[in-house]
Amino acid sequence: MAPKNIVATFRDEANLLKAVTRLKENKVNMLDVYGPFANHDLLKKLTSESKLPYAAVLYGIIAIVSIFGFMYYTSVIDYPIMYGGKPIFSFPPMVVIMFLFCILLTTILTVLTFHGRAMIFPGKPANIIDPSVTDDTFFLVLDQNYNPEEIKEWLKEDGAEEITEKEL
Amino acid sequence: MIASSIRWPMVGAQKSSKDITTELLAPNETKPALWWYIGMGIGTIFLAYGAWAFYMSLSVGLGTWGLTNSVGWGWDIINFVWWIGIGHAGTAFTIFFLVFRQKWAASINRTAEAMTVFAVMCAGIFPLIHMGRPWLAFFIMPYPNTRLLWVNFNSPLFWDVVAISTYLLMSITLWYFGMIPDLATMRDRAKNKISKEIYGFFSMGWDGSMISYNRYETLTRILGGLAAPLVISVHTIVALDFSISVLPGWHATILPPYFFVGAIFSGFAMVLTIMILMRKAFKISDFITEKHLDSIARVLKYGSLVIGLAYAIELFIAWYSGVEYEIYTFFNARASGTFSTAFWIMVFCNAIVPQVFWFKKARRNIAILFTVSILINIGMWFERFIILISSLAEDFLPSSWTDYSPTLVDIGVYVGTFGIFICGMLLFIRYIPIIAINEVKAYKKEGN
Numbered sequence: 001m002a003p004k005n006i007v008a009t010f011r012d013e014a015n016l017l018k019a020v021t022r023l024k025e026n027k028v029n030m031l032d033v034y035g036p037f038a039n040h041d042l043l044k045k046l047t048s049e050s051k052l053p054y055a056a057v058l059y060g061i062i063a064i065v066s067i068f069g070f071m072y073y074t075s076v077i078d079y080p081i082m083y084g085g086k087p088i089f090s091f092p093p094m095v096v097i098m099f100l101f102c103i104l105l106t107t108i109l110t111v112l113t114f115h116g117r118a119m120i121f122p123g124k125p126a127n128i129i130d131p132s133v134t135d136d137t138f139f140l141v142l143d144q145n146y147n148p149e150e151i152k153e154w155l156k157e158d159g160a161e162e163i164t165e166k167e168l
Numbered sequence: 169m170i171a172s173s174i175r176w177p178m179v180g181a182q183k184s185s186k187d188i189t190t191e192l193l194a195p196n197e198t199k200p201a202l203w204w205y206i207g208m209g210i211g212t213i214f215l216a217y218g219a220w221a222f223y224m225s226l227s228v229g230l231g232t233w234g235l236t237n238s239v240g241w242g243w244d245i246i247n248f249v250w251w252i253g254i255g256h257a258g259t260a261f262t263i264f265f266l267v268f269r270q271k272w273a274a275s276i277n278r279t280a281e282a283m284t285v286f287a288v289m290c291a292g293i294f295p296l297i298h299m300g301r302p303w304l305a306f307f308i309m310p311y312p313n314t315r316l317l318w319v320n321f322n323s324p325l326f327w328d329v330v331a332i333s334t335y336l337l338m339s340i341t342l343w344y345f346g347m348i349p350d351l352a353t354m355r356d357r358a359k360n361k362i363s364k365e366i367y368g369f370f371s372m373g374w375d376g377s378m379i380s381y382n383r384y385e386t387l388t389r390i391l392g393g394l395a396a397p398l399v400i401s402v403h404t405i406v407a408l409d410f411s412i413s414v415l416p417g418w419h420a421t422i423l424p425p426y427f428f429v430g431a432i433f434s435g436f437a438m439v440l441t442i443m444i445l446m447r448k449a450f451k452i453s454d455f456i457t458e459k460h461l462d463s464i465a466r467v468l469k470y471g472s473l474v475i476g477l478a479y480a481i482e483l484f485i486a487w488y489s490g491v492e493y494e495i496y497t498f499f500n501a502r503a504s505g506t507f508s509t510a511f512w513i514m515v516f517c518n519a520i521v522p523q524v525f526w527f528k529k530a531r532r533n534i535a536i537l538f539t540v541s542i543l544i545n546i547g548m549w550f551e552r553f554i555i556l557i558s559s560l561a562e563d564f565l566p567s568s569w570t571d572y573s574p575t576l577v578d579i580g581v582y583v584g585t586f587g588i589f590i591c592g593m594l595l596f597i598r599y600i601p602i603i604a605i606n607e608v609k610a611y612k613k614e615g616n
Contacts, residue, residue, distance in 0.1 A: 011185075032377050032378060032379055033377075033378040034375060034376040034377055034378070035376050035378065035381075036185055036189075036349075036353070036376060036606060036609060037185075037349070037381075037606040037607070037609040037610040038378065038381040038382075038384075038385055038606070038610055039378075039610065040610075042378060043378060043381060043382050043385070046378050046379075046382075047378060047379055047382040049386075050382055050383050050386035052383060052386045052387060052390060053386065053390060056390045056394075070310075071321050074310065074318040074321070075318065075321055078312075078316070078318065079316060079317060079318050081320075083320065083322060086322070090322060093321060093322040093327075094321060096327045096401075096405065097321055097326075097327065097330060099397070099401065100327070100330045100331055100334050100398075100401065101330070101334075103334055103338070103394050103395075103397070103398050104330075104333075104334045104337065104338075106394060107334075107337065107338055107341060107391060107394055108337075110387065110390055110391070111341060111345075111387070111391075114383060114384070114387045117383060118379075118380050118383045118384070120348075120372040120373055120374065120380065121372055121373075122369055122370060122372055123369045123372075124372050124373030125368070125373055126352065126355060126356075126368055126371065126373045126374065126375060127373065127375060128352075128356065128375045128376070129375070129376075131356040131357075133356075133375065133376040134349065134352045134353040134355075134356045134374070134376055135185065135186060135189050135353060135356070135357070136184060136185035136186040136189065
């Protein structure tokens with residue numbers, strides 16, 4: 001039988017932060033916290049930095065190179081037209097489109113990467129821990145670990161309003 | 169948080185997360201008041217007038233507009249630039265919030281973004297109709313058509329197409345992604361099955377996981393960072409549509425920064441108008457406090473100073489250049505001639521009236537705030553009128569000088585866009601939380 005999870009309920013994020021700090025110091029394995037909003041101190045303690053910005057930079061470089069290649073092909077190779085005696089290959093006006101296309105493609109690809117990585121997409125069925133999770137309650141979810149009774153005691157001391165065991 | 173006298177509370181009164189959810193979802197969860205139906209009725213009448221004008225513009229042709237051989241850009245482009253300017257505020261607020269970490273913007277950015285989305289949609293309609301055959305609008309996209317001819321990448325008009333399309337997409341993305349946790353809240357509180365299904369579909373199965381929040385916050389910061397230069401570039405490119413031409417009054421290097429500041433200025437004024445109305449209608453003064461309105465008023469004050477300086481510099485450079493055409497446009501046509509009434513309305517509304525915000529009492533007086541916000545938008549409309557019409561109607565050749573007045577069809581297209589804007593905003597406040605609930609909860613204990 002798979003082990004059940006310990007779920008501690010908090011309404012005050014300060015208490016939750018205290019509990020998470022203590023559990024982290026004691027190297028307790030926490031699975032996740034579910035809550036109505038992002039507490040930034042909590043995010044720092046609970047998660048590592050997302051790699052999304054690196055992906056965004058990569059997409060930006062790909063976008064700039066590809067749109068430059070496209071404009072060079074269309075304006076210089078495929079259909080060169082001379083406008084008002086200006087050179088066929090003129091870099092400065094291309095910068096504007098390179099800049100805009102970089103933002104456009106980076107936005108689209110970064111959003112798609114987010115969907116893929118966070119596995120959220122329109123129409124995905126919601127599997128929430130409790131309806132109050134999007135209202136006013138935080139749920140700290142833990143593995144049973146090796147010392148569940150001690151963990152429950154800590155959680156109680158740190159202000160958990162309810163501690164239950166659930167299979168998630 | 170470090171206690172400091174310069175920090176002010178994000179939420180006016182002490183409220184629990186539950187109170188915040190209940191109060192901010194009240195406009196969505198209760199039946200709309202009579203004013204909402206009246207507003208929708210007015211919006212629909214405007215839309216009907218706009219639909220007639222649209223039909224006339226397409227079936228009879230652009231001859232139904234007041235354009236002449238000299239004034240080839242009239243009400244359509246004035247209103248295009250006006251709406252695009254208004255559309256700058258939403259993303260500017262989001263940037264304030266995400267990039268500059270101005271937490272007070274959290275209460276305002278949702279509505280400001282909604283305003284941006286509808287304003288940019290309204291703006292897009294004008295160049296679309298101005299093409300004459302909007303069903304061929306795809307010709308402006310870079311695709312190899314039957315003549316194997318590509319678009320001209322050197323043209324600011326093409327830059328405009330790309331910039332505005334990108335901006336619209338970015339605005340919708342920022343708006344939508346910002347509301348996902350709040351849509352999940354609505355999903356979990358929905359009482360009927362259809363609402364639950366719809367909010368469930370759009371909330372993407374959001375479960376409040378902090379691991380997802382971490383990625384989500386990173387994503388919104390990246391989008392905010394990308395939107396920041398985009399906002400600046402959009403109105404800069406709109407300004408380049410004018411400044412690369414050779415017309416006196418248009419051919420000026422000051423136009424891009426001047427247009428950008430004007431856009432932020434008019435957009436913030438429209439945000440102020442809307443926030444005051446919503447504050448009154450929904451009794452949300454604990455979330456949009458006097459300090460919020462005060463902050464917007466301060467931005468308007470500084471915007472007004474920059475705009476006023478730009479007007480003065482334009483006049484100075486015209487005189488200093490010694491070019492008779494420039495001198496004529498600025499000193500004769502605009503300041504003392506055919507267009508002087510519009511010019512002085514512009515100066516009065518944009519450069520003089522907002523100076524009242526130097527006084528704290530004015531920044532805290534709702535009636536003054538509301539009046540000034542309306543006057544600024546009137547002034548900004550006249551600014552675009554002055555820039556376009558005075559330069560086109562009285563250019564180099566007196567033989568081609570002409571009068572310009574809009575026709576009922578011109579006015580109809582403009583009124584129609586108001587219909588889109590009013591109906592869009594009313595539907596927004598009916599079905600989507602008007603304030604970013606999760607962000608207000610996150611910052612309620614912190615000061616700004």
